[in-house]
Amino acid sequence: MSGNRFFSLSVVTLALLLICPWAEVSAAGDSSRGEALFVGSTAFENGGAPCLACHSLTGVGISDGANYGPDLSSLFEEYGADGVAGVLESLEFPSMEAIYAGRPLTETEQADLTAYLEQTSQLSATPDNGKLALLVIIGVAIMLAITFLVGLRRMRAVRQPLVERQRNLLRKGGLS
Amino acid sequence: MNIRAQVSTVFHLDKCIGCHTCSIACKNLWTDRKGTEYMWWNNVETKPGTGYPTKWEDQEQYKGGWERSGSQLQLKMGGRAGALGKIFHNPDLPTIDDYYEPFTFKYGDLTSAPAGDDQPTARPISMISGKPMKIEAGPNWDDDLSGSNIYAANDPGVVKLTAEEQQQLFAIEKMVFFHMPRKCNHCLNAGCVASCPSGAIYKRGEDGIVLINQDKCRGWRMCVSGCPYKKTYYGWTSGKSEKCILCYPRQEAGEAPACFQSCVGRIRYLGVLLYDADRIEATAMKEDGELAAAQREMILDPHDPAIQAAALKAGIAEEVLAAAQKSPTYKFVKEWGIALPLHPEFRTLPMLFYVPPLLPVLSVANQGAQKLAEDFFTTLENARLPMQYLAGLFAGGNVEEVKAVYRRLIAVRMQRRSASVGDMADAEVAKARETAAISPEQVEAIYRMTSLTTIKERIVIPSMLRDQAIEAGIDPETHKQEMGFGKRQPAKRRW
Numbered sequence: 001m002s003g004n005r006f007f008s009l010s011v012v013t014l015a016l017l018l019i020c021p022w023a024e025v026s027a028a029g030d031s032s033r034g035e036a037l038f039v040g041s042t043a044f045e046n047g048g049a050p051c052l053a054c055h056s057l058t059g060v061g062i063s064d065g066a067n068y069g070p071d072l073s074s075l076f077e078e079y080g081a082d083g084v085a086g087v088l089e090s091l092e093f094p095s096m097e098a099i100y101a102g103r104p105l106t107e108t109e110q111a112d113l114t115a116y117l118e119q120t121s122q123l124s125a126t127p128d129n130g131k132l133a134l135l136v137i138i139g140v141a142i143m144l145a146i147t148f149l150v151g152l153r154r155m156r157a158v159r160q161p162l163v164e165r166q167r168n169l170l171r172k173g174g175l176s
Numbered sequence: 177m178n179i180r181a182q183v184s185t186v187f188h189l190d191k192c193i194g195c196h197t198c199s200i201a202c203k204n205l206w207t208d209r210k211g212t213e214y215m216w217w218n219n220v221e222t223k224p225g226t227g228y229p230t231k232w233e234d235q236e237q238y239k240g241g242w243e244r245s246g247s248q249l250q251l252k253m254g255g256r257a258g259a260l261g262k263i264f265h266n267p268d269l270p271t272i273d274d275y276y277e278p279f280t281f282k283y284g285d286l287t288s289a290p291a292g293d294d295q296p297t298a299r300p301i302s303m304i305s306g307k308p309m310k311i312e313a314g315p316n317w318d319d320d321l322s323g324s325n326i327y328a329a330n331d332p333g334v335v336k337l338t339a340e341e342q343q344q345l346f347a348i349e350k351m352v353f354f355h356m357p358r359k360c361n362h363c364l365n366a367g368c369v370a371s372c373p374s375g376a377i378y379k380r381g382e383d384g385i386v387l388i389n390q391d392k393c394r395g396w397r398m399c400v401s402g403c404p405y406k407k408t409y410y411g412w413t414s415g416k417s418e419k420c421i422l423c424y425p426r427q428e429a430g431e432a433p434a435c436f437q438s439c440v441g442r443i444r445y446l447g448v449l450l451y452d453a454d455r456i457e458a459t460a461m462k463e464d465g466e467l468a469a470a471q472r473e474m475i476l477d478p479h480d481p482a483i484q485a486a487a488l489k490a491g492i493a494e495e496v497l498a499a500a501q502k503s504p505t506y507k508f509v510k511e512w513g514i515a516l517p518l519h520p521e522f523r524t525l526p527m528l529f530y531v532p533p534l535l536p537v538l539s540v541a542n543q544g545a546q547k548l549a550e551d552f553f554t555t556l557e558n559a560r561l562p563m564q565y566l567a568g569l570f571a572g573g574n575v576e577e578v579k580a581v582y583r584r585l586i587a588v589r590m591q592r593r594s595a596s597v598g599d600m601a602d603a604e605v606a607k608a609r610e611t612a613a614i615s616p617e618q619v620e621a622i623y624r625m626t627s628l629t630t631i632k633e634r635i636v637i638p639s640m641l642r643d644q645a646i647e648a649g650i651d652p653e654t655h656k657q658e659m660g661f662g663k664r665q666p667a668k669r670r671w
Binding site: 150154155156157158159160162163166 | 226229230231234237265267269270271273274312313325326327330
């Protein structure tokens with residue numbers, strides 16, 4: 001899966017950062033590492049929660065992520081590169097401040113996330129609700145099947161069926 | 177050899193009149209508490225019939241008892257892994273409907289109903305929900321063949337018979353049934369003990385009574401399915417399982433168990449049997465048809481000096497040994513060989529034995545009047561119950577085992593008829609004794625034990641030596657003053 005690729009990529013990136021500190025000033029940022037940070041497959045250095053924990057972004061995951069915070073699909077278009085960079089620097093929203101005040105994003109992380117958000121804004125991903133609905137239906141069907149199979153062997157009545165069988169015989173007119 | 181003592185019992189089914197006095201005595205003494213309304217540690221069933229709980233003998237349904245798996249015995253409900261898998265969800269329990277929904281009547285309405293045009297009635301109400309209910313079942317709902325086309329016809333033993341035998345059993349004017357009281361068998365190889373995940377069930381060393389430790393029981397209810405006789409019950413208020421305790425507090429005081437004491441037909445015999453515990457596993461591994469004989473083989477002769485010495489060495493007290501020598505159950509099971517275990521094929525080695533019923537022979541309709549057949553002293557050929565049915569109940573399907581018992585019972589009848597009425601030829605009586613391999617003295621002893629005994633001869637309770645057991649840990653006088661009824665420890669439940 002892509003998670004692995006991003007993981008290895010981010011490892012390589014980190015290694016590069018460690019080996020060649022002069023490469024740190026890549027203002028462009030690494031969008032693939034940005035994605036890893038966004039979805040949480042790579043942890044933020046200072047321990048902040050990944051963006052996807054509260055926000056959704058079209059094209060990420062089947063249900064487009066969580067919906068505690070606002071959708072970030074149009075963030076880059078609305079704020080522009082500078083705006084996004086400013087937001088990521090401090091994250092001064094009341095609900096986010098509590099989390100990120102003590103765990104700020106590093107400059108590299110900010111750059112990577114900005115690059116990633118820029119990249120996604122250029123793609124025209126549309127939410128796929130049909131696929132989501134299908135998966136939900138399959139999931140519910142599986143759960144119901146398990147419940148039914150487990151219940152199949154549970155508490156089989158003994159006396160009632162004997163009486164019912166006799167009643168049915170009588171109803172049909174055959175007295176045995 | 178590993179000699180142990182077992183307080184064992186014999187029920188003489190020819191004498192049972194199906195009055196349920198035993199059940200009532202037990203109910204009043206032990207299970208009149210809240211949450212135990214549905215349980216009958218002792219119950220009386222009509223056979224053929226499905227019993228209580230419905231079709232308890234059908235182990236394909238309830239998965240009780242043992243089965244052979246390779247060279248080992250395994251509980252039918254599954255091995256350890258299987259039991260662990262089902263620990264929160266035991267699918268093999270009888271439902272409350274298969275026992276019966278306990279009910280009472282709103283007697284208060286009879287006196288407190290407002291004045292009206294009709295007589296007030298006491299409506300039946302459920303003892304579970306307290307709401308009015310329709311009574312559809314009871315612990316003896318199929319008593320005396322009532323609802324026989326539902327209940328008797330579905331008796332697991334009847335279902336196995338041929339169509340011809342079934343027809344014989346249910347032919348008009350030849351209908352036949354007998355009563356079979358049941359209680360815990362206090363088995364040697366008890367399924368309930370083996371199935372308990374908490375290790376709460378144990379067999380008392382001194383007398384073999386099987387008990388559930390109410391402090392250790394966690395209410396998993398594996399014993400309820402593990403017991404093939406369905407004689408452990410879950411107490412819905414206490415949250416623990418409970419079962420027949422063979423009235424051990426009464427026995428320790430030298431009294432007969434309540435069901436024995438109250439038995440109107442005097443069908444119940446109690447006494448100590450000595451057996452060889454080393455042979456339990458080998459015995460339980462035998463073929464179905466050999467189990468009854470093998471179990472009889474395990475029982476040791478308390479009159480044999482070698483056995484006596486070994487028993488004393490194994491720690492069996494002299495008082496218990498003396499009781500074993502006077503034991504009526506030893507005579508019934510071993511000396512006379514006329515008592516058989518119920519369903520030995522469940523392989524729990526039950527220590528409650530039944531003398532199978534020798535019912536009055538066929539009665540023939542004679543211009544509307546019922547008259548017993550000419551041949552009053554039945555021969556095996558015209559026994560009213562199919563031998564196969566009785567063999568399925570008492571001998572794991574081995575017809576010869578049941579026939580041997582019947583030949584002896586017939587010999588007893590013939591000799592007594594000859595003595596009291598005098599219309600039997602001596603040669604005929606002698607021939608009957610010969611085929612049954614029984615002496616005139618034994619016949620006389622069986623007759624006396626069956627009909628002329630006092631309660632002290634029928635019920636020989638060994639000294640339970642409680643005084644000595646108490647003395648070992650505490651001064652008896654202090655124990656007497658301080659012990660009271662013991663402690664009560666309710667189940668830890670969040671609800």
